[in-house]
Amino acid sequence: MEKILYLAHTDSNGQLPRIALEVLSAAQKLSKDLAGSTLMAGLIGGDVKSAADQIAGSGAVKIFGVSGADFNESRYATDAKAAEALAKAAGATIVIAPGTSRFARALPGLAFRLKGSIDTHVSGIAVNGAQLDIQRWYYRQRMVATLTRAARPWVLLVDSGAFPACAGAKGSANVEAVAVTLTDADKRTKVTGVQAPSADAQTIRPDAELLFVAGAGWTKKQSDGQIHGKDAEKIILDFLKTSKASLGSSKSLVDLGAEGEAVLSFISHLNQVGQTGATPRHPKGLATCCHGEEPHVVGWRFISERRAINTDANCGWAQGKADVLYVADAFAVMRKVNELLAKA
């Protein structure tokens, strides 16, 4: 009989982030489908009471918590210890947790300490009789595998967007506190802050409806034989401002900076989408001045509706990678799009 531990951490407001609520619904489904299993919850944070109340009605038979100032911050040594204590308190055979940057760093350590296994970027879960199968992608979203493991404990880190967020589980929870003893060695690392772009320069918006990708074409010579970098910057920033889209870029555009060529000042490696960048999840994506080569497009695996603007009718997007390809000058089209959005 599996003992399922749903593991989550609080955000800076003491609440569970959206991805944690998505993974809660995955944990609930898993518990329902695995006959005889027990669902428990484990929470880590400065103060976990509020988060526990968010999941009071989730069906977890117990909610364990590790809390205190040392657990408010995202740090490998303390997070791994907290997770270990929670998993041991629950006697977990399966640990299911959101694939946040905090847990992506810490939970492999949990798997090691439990003498268990870990799989990350889980995008699907299915129960086949008494067997748990998971789905995850390999070779940067080039191929998808369905797999299982016999060994326990098994730690699963689930990607965002794979499950609907659990709603209606709020209530008043009773948290069973789990004590964790820390040493000075656990606190050699100190979190000193978060470096965030200013609100105007915020171009990466994980919850945006639209991903807007800028390719290297924006910085190349246009039909008049000139480079229009400043125009490109203005058009793109105006569009991001009015549409609230998230900005992605191709590797070639990001790399231009390192090669000393003209660049868009607000683009960095953090914006890079594709084989060596991010694989964001947005309902829609619009690619501009980007050829749609395979190493870039693998980063679009989880973009549902895809459109592209390119002057080349035979570019990669035309080869079944986009729903619509507009063969046109992106400068002209996006200027007009901005005009229309401003009027709306």
Next chain:
Amino acid sequence: MTIAYQIVVCGSLVPDPLQTLEPVQGPTGPALKNEMMLPSVLDPWAGHALFEAANLAKQNPGSKVTLISLGPKAKLQQLMMTIAQKVPFELSVVDGSASGFMDSGEVAAALAGAIQKLPGLDKTKLLVFGGCSSASRDAGVTMQLIAEQLGISDVFLGVDELKVQADSSFQLLERIEGGQYQVSTCAGAPAVIGWATGNLPEPPNNPQVGMANMRGIMPALQKAAPAGFKADKIRFASVELPKQVRQTRIVKDTPVDEIAQEIVTWIKG
């Protein structure tokens, strides 16, 4: 105070991203069609880790960079021809599959074992670098599992910047959600760092560096220890290419105004 670091970079080969990949069933599980024939490159994030390691070593005289690569010897030899001219390093090789379908736990155990066997290993000066995840398995767990086996509890993932402070502590920028960085300080070595892209461009080829590296590379390849993978941890039910190919509607010879209006309607829909 300058410390002579022992910087170990874990990095191996992955198929060239421009290659078409197709899964096939091999004798011990899934594999790539013609895997041994596919052109390979150094795993991109591990490459960044190597360049950052070399840069840190340059700034801290007496530091040494060791690249530990787990992969088929023959393919690693080809790979070394392309990266040996980039930065100075010593090579240590573990001979085994570099397939993305291998279990991270087995890979980490092999790499940690190789690190522990490095002559003159001093953990107080040890920095273990690698990519934050590979372009093959993309699990992002190997570095942490190595840290656990080496007993190192300061681990950072998705790092774009490491600065050594005057007191030998580090300041690190780690990627977190929403295009932000978590800023941390760490008391110093030992630490395990999974790099993202960092801030350095790919170094130009330097034939002198290449010649110096190659003197150690060939003996290292000859001395490669077998990884001894069991490959029995994961049972794959299937590995498939995504089937969805879109019916692309190509809109051309259409006025800009009309295209813009269609895009706006779609965005707002």
